[in-house]
Amino acid sequence: MCPVTLEKLTKVYPNGYEAVHEFDLEVADGEFMVLVGPSGCGKTTAMRMVAGLEQISSGTLRIGDRIMNDVSPRDRDIAMVFQNYALYPHMTVGENIGFALKMKHTPKQEIVNKVRDTAEILGLTEWIDRKPGQLSGGQRQRVAMGRAIVREPKVFLMDEPLSNLDAKLRVQMRAEVARIQRRLGVATIYVTHDQVEAMTMGDRVAVMRAGVLLQCDKPQRIYDSPVNIFVAGFMGSPSMNLFEASLGEGARSLRLGSQEIVLPASVLAARPSLVKYANNEIVIGVRPESLAMAGPKRSASGNETVQFEGDVDLIEALGSEILVHFSTDAHRVEAEGMYSDDAEGLEAGSITRPGDGVARMAPDTQVTIGSRIKLQMNTKRLYFFDAVTGLSIEE
Amino acid sequence: MQSVVPKRTSAPLGATDSLNPKLRRKQRNGVAGYAFVSGYFVLLVLFGVLPAVYAITLAFTSTGGHFVGLSNFVKTGEDFRFLPAFEHVGEYLLIWLGSLVVIVVGLALMLHSISRRVSSAFRFIFYLPGALAGAASVLVWLFMLDPTVSPWREFLSLFGFKNLGQTILPGHLPIIFAIIAFWAGAGGWIVVTYGALNNIPNELIEAAELDGAGAIQTALRVKLPLIKKWVTFMLILAFAAGTQLFVEPQLVGEASLGLISPTWSPNELAYYFAFQDNNFNYAAAISVDLLVIGLLCAAVLVFRTKLFEVE
Amino acid sequence: MRLFNRIWSRTFAYVVLLGFTAFFVVPVIWLLLSPTKTDHELVVGNPFAIGTLHNLSHAIHVMFTFEDYALLNWLKNSAIYSFGGIVIALACSIPAGYGLAHTQFIGRRTLLGVTLFVMIMPATALVLPLFLEANAVHAVGTPWSVILPFSFFPFGVYLAYIFYSSSVPKDLLAAARIDGCNEWNVFRRVALPLARPIIALVTFFAFVANWNNFFLPFVMLPNSTNYPLPVGLQDLLAATPAFNPGQGGQVPIYRPELAIATIVAMAPVLIVFLFAQRSLVSGMLAGATKE
Numbered sequence: 001m002c003p004v005t006l007e008k009l010t011k012v013y014p015n016g017y018e019a020v021h022e023f024d025l026e027v028a029d030g031e032f033m034v035l036v037g038p039s040g041c042g043k044t045t046a047m048r049m050v051a052g053l054e055q056i057s058s059g060t061l062r063i064g065d066r067i068m069n070d071v072s073p074r075d076r077d078i079a080m081v082f083q084n085y086a087l088y089p090h091m092t093v094g095e096n097i098g099f100a101l102k103m104k105h106t107p108k109q110e111i112v113n114k115v116r117d118t119a120e121i122l123g124l125t126e127w128i129d130r131k132p133g134q135l136s137g138g139q140r141q142r143v144a145m146g147r148a149i150v151r152e153p154k155v156f157l158m159d160e161p162l163s164n165l166d167a168k169l170r171v172q173m174r175a176e177v178a179r180i181q182r183r184l185g186v187a188t189i190y191v192t193h194d195q196v197e198a199m200t201m202g203d204r205v206a207v208m209r210a211g212v213l214l215q216c217d218k219p220q221r222i223y224d225s226p227v228n229i230f231v232a233g234f235m236g237s238p239s240m241n242l243f244e245a246s247l248g249e250g251a252r253s254l255r256l257g258s259q260e261i262v263l264p265a266s267v268l269a270a271r272p273s274l275v276k277y278a279n280n281e282i283v284i285g286v287r288p289e290s291l292a293m294a295g296p297k298r299s300a301s302g303n304e305t306v307q308f309e310g311d312v313d314l315i316e317a318l319g320s321e322i323l324v325h326f327s328t329d330a331h332r333v334e335a336e337g338m339y340s341d342d343a344e345g346l347e348a349g350s351i352t353r354p355g356d357g358v359a360r361m362a363p364d365t366q367v368t369i370g371s372r373i374k375l376q377m378n379t380k381r382l383y384f385f386d387a388v389t390g391l392s393i394e395e
Numbered sequence: 396m397q398s399v400v401p402k403r404t405s406a407p408l409g410a411t412d413s414l415n416p417k418l419r420r421k422q423r424n425g426v427a428g429y430a431f432v433s434g435y436f437v438l439l440v441l442f443g444v445l446p447a448v449y450a451i452t453l454a455f456t457s458t459g460g461h462f463v464g465l466s467n468f469v470k471t472g473e474d475f476r477f478l479p480a481f482e483h484v485g486e487y488l489l490i491w492l493g494s495l496v497v498i499v500v501g502l503a504l505m506l507h508s509i510s511r512r513v514s515s516a517f518r519f520i521f522y523l524p525g526a527l528a529g530a531a532s533v534l535v536w537l538f539m540l541d542p543t544v545s546p547w548r549e550f551l552s553l554f555g556f557k558n559l560g561q562t563i564l565p566g567h568l569p570i571i572f573a574i575i576a577f578w579a580g581a582g583g584w585i586v587v588t589y590g591a592l593n594n595i596p597n598e599l600i601e602a603a604e605l606d607g608a609g610a611i612q613t614a615l616r617v618k619l620p621l622i623k624k625w626v627t628f629m630l631i632l633a634f635a636a637g638t639q640l641f642v643e644p645q646l647v648g649e650a651s652l653g654l655i656s657p658t659w660s661p662n663e664l665a666y667y668f669a670f671q672d673n674n675f676n677y678a679a680a681i682s683v684d685l686l687v688i689g690l691l692c693a694a695v696l697v698f699r700t701k702l703f704e705v706e
Numbered sequence: 707m708r709l710f711n712r713i714w715s716r717t718f719a720y721v722v723l724l725g726f727t728a729f730f731v732v733p734v735i736w737l738l739l740s741p742t743k744t745d746h747e748l749v750v751g752n753p754f755a756i757g758t759l760h761n762l763s764h765a766i767h768v769m770f771t772f773e774d775y776a777l778l779n780w781l782k783n784s785a786i787y788s789f790g791g792i793v794i795a796l797a798c799s800i801p802a803g804y805g806l807a808h809t810q811f812i813g814r815r816t817l818l819g820v821t822l823f824v825m826i827m828p829a830t831a832l833v834l835p836l837f838l839e840a841n842a843v844h845a846v847g848t849p850w851s852v853i854l855p856f857s858f859f860p861f862g863v864y865l866a867y868i869f870y871s872s873s874v875p876k877d878l879l880a881a882a883r884i885d886g887c888n889e890w891n892v893f894r895r896v897a898l899p900l901a902r903p904i905i906a907l908v909t910f911f912a913f914v915a916n917w918n919n920f921f922l923p924f925v926m927l928p929n930s931t932n933y934p935l936p937v938g939l940q941d942l943l944a945a946t947p948a949f950n951p952g953q954g955g956q957v958p959i960y961r962p963e964l965a966i967a968t969i970v971a972m973a974p975v976l977i978v979f980l981f982a983q984r985s986l987v988s989g990m991l992a993g994a995t996k997e
Binding site: 427428429430431432434435436437438439441442443444445446447449450453498501502505506508509517520521522523524525526527528529530531534535536537538539543544545546547548559578582609610611632635636638639641642645646649650662665666669675678679681682685686688689690692693694696697 | 711712715716719720722723726727729730731732733734736737740748749753754794797798799801802804805806809810811814817819820821822823824826827828830831832833834835836837838839841842854855857858860863889890893914918919920921924925935936937939940943944949961964965968971972975976978979
Binding site: 048052053072073074076078079080082083084086087088089090099103104147 | 875877878880881882883884885886887888891895896899900
């Protein structure tokens with residue numbers, strides 16, 4: 001039961017490729033930390049350095065008070081769940097779970113008891129004498145979990161443990177893994193490319209891109225206040241709508257394509273630094289759920305709104321909601337790697353073309369394809385980003 | 396402030412600290428690797444590299460141990476038995492490799508066109524004599540070629556052979572050895588070629604059929620070009636092994652009442668130099684000749700084809 | 707027209723295949739039948755007639771008791787050389803294949819390349835150099851002069867390397883390390899148990915190669931009591947009046963007895979073939995293909 005501290009952890013491969021750059025992270029005792037980012041962002045490398053499977057090029061890794069940089073994996077007292085489970089094919093479920101204990105020379109009877117209890121927790125009791133090859137994907141995943149929890153390790157590492165399960169089972173296991181982790185109260189690092197897993201499972205989420213940590217915070221905080229365009233676009237599905245725009249004189253208006261939008265004074269009041277961007281290009285963002293069909297200028301909650309127009313070119317009915325895809329003549333902004341190239345990304349179903357935007361609306365909203373609609377949004381839910389650095393303009 | 400001070404000192408300390416153990420760790424990983432390959436490495440050196448190096452050394456020195464340059468190669472090359480030995484083997488290889496290309500590939504194509512079940516029975520039967528490779532196969536074929544006992548005596552008498560001595564006349568040897576090599580070795584190659592044919596996606600064959608190609612057209616114009624690299628692979632390996640002919644002429648020679656030269660093949664000649672003339676330097680020179688042929692074949696296979704996987 | 711063509715080409719294929727079946731099988735059948743007949747019957751009788759049990763037991767008796775059970779002695783020698791070579795080859799090639807596939811060390815790629823080379827090169831090319839080397843250290847005539855070269859089996863290393871690099875994921879070994887294994891235990895408890903099919907494969911190939919090897923023992927072992935079976939066969943061949951009429955009746959070895967000796971020589975490999983056909987074939991393909 002120890003905190004894990006990563007201090008300027010860096011991984012440079014012999015060919016000069018820097019997979020992880022000065023990565024700082026502190027995982028508190030019992031905390032569930034999710035590392036998320038597009039494939040190739042260095043999250044798995046970072047985790048493998050914690051496990052001791054990759055050498056640390058520079059920086060310091062501490063588990064508890066001990067510097068672990070050069071401690072071999074077997075002496076780190078960590079447990080890991082691998083993406084492909086890495087179950088020993090020649091051992092039974094019971095032997096797989098008990099293997100680490102056997103390596104520690106735990107007394108036989110104790111191993112038997114612990115394996116039995118673990119199998120019980122995970123509902124594996126009736127499969128305990130089977131070999132992994134005879135199990136379903138979900139059962140294998142449980143064995144991999146069992147192998148990790150039976151050891152009562154200081155730290156849990158999980159490398160995309162749910163990515164090989166089908167969609168339904170994944171949702172179910174998501175809750176189960178989170179529940180088990182809470183129950184054991186062990187510091188956990190969980191790697192995923194799936195922002196839904198990150199949002200739902202983590203106590204905190206660390207978003208990485210190209211080997212660099214961009215933001216580490218509670219999931220809701222990351223969702224509400226992304227530090228830059230990338231985080232804004234990566235977290236949330238469908239993604240945040242990001243458009244190029246230019247601020248008018250005194251930052252009192254916004255030009256979005258050919259449309260001129262007047263910004264209420266409250267916007268400038270909340271972010272005085274916007275003035276510096278007057279007469280300049282910026283990027284604005286708005287989440288699909290913040291968009292609504294235009295109604296009265298003031299919404300029910302008394303917040304100020306702004307409006308703009310778009311042409312509806314696709315409607316996706318999801319039952320509980322509809323996704324209205326619209327196009328404007330403004331340029332859509334996309335940061336590289338913002339949309340994961342895996343099936344998960346496609347599953348969200350958004351067909352994005354330059355200039356397209358998405359609005360999430362109630363299923364009874366009256367819209368027809370080809371019509372021009374007026375959309376409105378709460379100015380409090382409007383995001384502003386520096387067009388050059390991509391950083392969020394918060395103040 | 397207090398908490399900052401130890402942190403500051405620990406950071407550079409950690410950096411220098413991590414340098415040495417890192418080296419240590421790298422070496423330990425390396426040590427594990429060396430430990431795993433050490434046994435094999437010793438065998439490789441003792442029974443692969445060292446004999447080759449020793450043979451090369453001998454080939455370039457005289458019996459007295461003086462460096463003599465290429466003299467041993469020249470002298471063995473000028474020996475009256477040298478050229479015939481290579482000619483014999485060349486003749487044998489021509490027949491053996493020709494039959495490999497035509498018959499093995501032909502049989503494999505035929506096997507591939509009939510039902511799987513039946514073809515697997517055929518493949519096993521063809522492969523079976525492979526168990527009798529070496530001395531046993533030669534002995535079996537001495538029986539087969541002896542017109543007095545052979546089950547094919549009528550066939551042999553067609554050529555006018557009345558006894559073993561007539562069948563195994565020196566001029567017949569290349570084709571006889573090719574038959575023996577084919578009998579014991581073709582089955583294995585048929586299996587490999589058939590496996591290569593099986594790797595061709597079924598859609599491709601079906602597409603050819605839809606395009607109007609008949610069975611023979613499909614075999615020649617679609618299947619054959621796709622297994623070309625396997626045929627090359629087979630030819631090179633068979634060539635390399637064929638140059639080393641020893642047991643066949645040795646045993647047939649034994650049964651020929653001295654009709655067949657004891658230096659029929661290059662390996663026999665090298666053996667003869669070593670054991671009859673006690674001239675190890677000459678023997679080494681011919682061994683090096685053969686070694687170079689083997690190495691060249693290996694080099695062609697490794698560098699020219701992409702059949703072997705080394706990451 | 708097309709149907710006719712198809713039937714015709716199929717018939718042609720079957721005729722050719724059956725013809726070659728005869729070519730491959732007739733010698734084996736003849737060999738298995740011949741010890742049941744007398745030498746005279748072999749000459750005058752139908753080649754495929756079955757003889758008598760009496761003849762068979764006579765031939766077996768003569769052949770086995772010949773020269774104080776020389777055949778059994780050769781059989782024993784063959785077994786010792788073959789299995790001795792296999793044991794050492796396995797002990798070295800499986801760890802080596804694992805090391806080449808899953809560890810990093812300086813010279814790894816070189817070792818891999820050299821292995822590939824010596825694997826493709828025919829083993830016979832090294833026989834005389836090996837003899838010269840053995841002669842230099844006065845090892846000629848000892849069983850080790852055959853067993854140790856046998857145990858150098860680069861094809862086995864290559865098979866193990868292919869198996870480990872393609873079928874054993876790195877994460878599995880990483881899991882073992884995290885579960886508390888040191889490098890040796892990773893191999894011993896995880897990698898080695900997984901290699902069972904490849905151990906069988908290497909054993910078969912090494913066995914067939916060792917058992918049938920003629921040139922190496924022929925050169926290394928001058929003494930008839932040390933011969934393995936193939937070299938013994940040549941000895942019989944040289945002495946038998948069946949092929950060397952000049953030998954006169956000094957040696958009671960005729961064709962039926964020679965056939966017995968040949969059957970004894972080939973039987974172990976034939977049995978291995980029959981039982982291991984599947985894996986042998988798959989191994990030939992695995993060793994040769996990467997597809």
